Amino acid sequence: MATEPNELRRETIRRLRQELVDDVEMANNLLHELNRYLDQLRTFAPELLRVEALPDNPSTVSVLWRGRAGPI
Numbered sequence: 001m002a003t004e005p006n007e008l009r010r011e012t013i014r015r016l017r018q019e020l021v022d023d024v025e026m027a028n029n030l031l032h033e034l035n036r037y038l039d040q041l042r043t044f045a046p047e048l049l050r051v052e053a054l055p056d057n058p059s060t061v062s063v064l065w066r067g068r069a070g071p072i
Helices: 005-052 058-069
Strands: none
Touching: none
């Protein structure tokens, strides 16, 4: 354990830097996930609009999604 004032300062600065690095990494991960979500939304938006335009017949929707995700 650091006992001298200079060692305490260095240890405090090291911990603060590590926290800053961790915060930046978390922010980058969040931005990556948001970008991935927006890309997926952009890719599937036309398909979602087509599905929303279908009549309220559950069998029609079921058949459309069965081909994409496998058996329901």
